[in-house]
Amino acid sequence: MATLGGSNVSELNNRPVITQTKTNFRWWFSVALWVLLLVSYIDRTNISIAGPSMIKDGVVTPAALALANSLFLFMYGLSNIFGGFLSDRFGPRKIALVALTWWSLMTLFTGVIWSSAALILSRVLLGLGEGMHWPLNSKWVKSWFPAHERARANMFWEFGLTMGPIITGPLVTWLIISTGTWKTPFILLALIGIIIMLPIIWKIAKDRPEESKYVSKEELAYIQAGRQDEVTGSVVSVGEVLRKWDFWLLLINWSGMATVFYGILFWLPSYLMKVRHLSLHMTGFWYMLPYILMTICIILTAFASDKLMKRSIFASIGTFIAGIGLFLGTHSGNLVLAMILISISSAMNGVVLPTIWSSLQRMFPSQNVGAGAGLLNGLENIIAAVGTYILGISFSIGFPYLIIFALIGGISGLILAKRGY
Structure with missing residues (x-):
């Protein structure tokens, strides 16, 4: 059996000899992965803006919305696990086509829900489809990019995570206000997934660059020369993974940041309206x-990490700053200062994301x-679901929970950095 990557592997020596290629299709492919995640994140985050309107209309209760968001993350987490195994078994392209179709239909379902129970069911089913997405993208990056480009490749598709909420705020707010109903964003976004994204993934997404007609021989040789960092051997069992300390350190570090990120992602609008007394527009x-x-x-x-070939030190510092920023922001009486600090806290996910996934892609x-x-x-995601639920029930209890977990995650990242990641 193979073992997970050791910390004594020097990635700095794994640079390809070939420096010129006739095509750079791998980067265009990463743009497609970005758009795919963009659609995915708008589909999941529109509930943050639409949720208060659902409650106001009497369609759902606040407790049901909190439970629905947490169950989404829980199902999303389970779906990640078996989606990753399915992508190894059948290839990421086939699973991506099925997942995209499924989550688009579930987004449409959310747009026609009639009760709290229907909302909870729609979010559970949405998580089932969307959870397959992240392991697919990670598998694609491992196959399509040499080691010294992977943080930047991860950066490209992870733009979907940041751009999704940026677009969600004004777009969903405008759609709700202009049409007079919270249903419009869900119906429109479901149609975008089915009509636009399915044909794109069908056309250009291949499991490996060797299968793509758009990749030149020179580019393929360049990619293959940069795969020298790969751990060789046969399949790694789940038991071997779960017995590896490096994996658990990576998980705790990532969970500390993700708990903060998802808490802000799902509950910032409600916090601003209930605690800071802002309007929907603001x-x-x-x-x-x-x-x-x-x-x-x-x-x-991404650029600094690829240049220095250091991953976990970035993830650790980012998670520490997330916890400290959230603490200061939620205790500030000044709205502008509070929002800047909370925004910095959430923004640290951008420091953690490319480095966490680059470490993971080296580890397996x-x-x-x-x-x-x-x-x-x-x-x-299963771990983050706990914090998201607590925050949805009580801001006074939820925010301290998120802050403490972030600090623990930062410590875990420091230990992982000392182990060479």
Whole structure:
């Protein structure tokens, strides 16, 4: 059996000899992955803006909305796990087509819900489809990019995570206000997924660059020369993964940041309206700020991380700042200062994201990177679901929980950095 990547592997020596290619289709492919995640994140985050309107119309209760968001994350986490194994078994392209179709239909279902029970069911089913997405992208990056480009490749598709909420705030707010109903955003976005994204993925997404007619021989040789960092051997079992301390350190670090991120993602609008007493219009504006800053963080971190070939030190510092920023922001009496600090806290996800996934892609062999990504992101989302639910029930209890978890995640990242990641 293979073992997970050791910390004594020097990635700095794994640079390809070939420096020129006739095509750079791998980067265009990463743009397609970005758009796919963009659609996915708008589909899942529109509930943050539409949720208060659902409650106001008497369609759902606040408790049901909190439960629906947490169950979404829980199902999303489980779906990550088996989605990763399915992508290793059948290839990411087939699973992506099925997942995209499924979550688009479930987005449409959310747009016609009639009760709290229907909302909870729609969010559970949405999580089932969307959870397969992250391990697919990680498997694609492992196959399509040499080691020294992977943080930047992860940066490209992770732009969907930051741009999704940036677009969600003003777009969903405008659609609700202009049409007079919270149903419009769900119906429109479901149609975008089915009519636009399905043909794109069908046309250009291949499991490996060797299968793409758009990749030249020179580009393929360049990619293959940069795969020297891959862990070789046979399939790694789940038991081997779960017995590896490095995996658990990575999971705790990622969960600390994700708990903060998802808490802000799902509950910032409600916090601003209930605690800060802002209007829906102003809430949509402030909702964008964390993700604008996160986009900047992703770009800077990806380039710096690929240059220095250091991953976990970035993830650790980012998670510490997330916890400290959230503490200061929720205790500030000044709205502008509070929003800047909370936005910085959420933006640190842009520091953690490209480095966490680059470490994961180094840690697992090609045969198992989908399963490894599924386990990491799946368990992380299940863990984050707890914090999201607590925050939805009580801001006074939820925010301290998020802050403490972030600090624990930062410590875990420091230990992982000391182990060479």
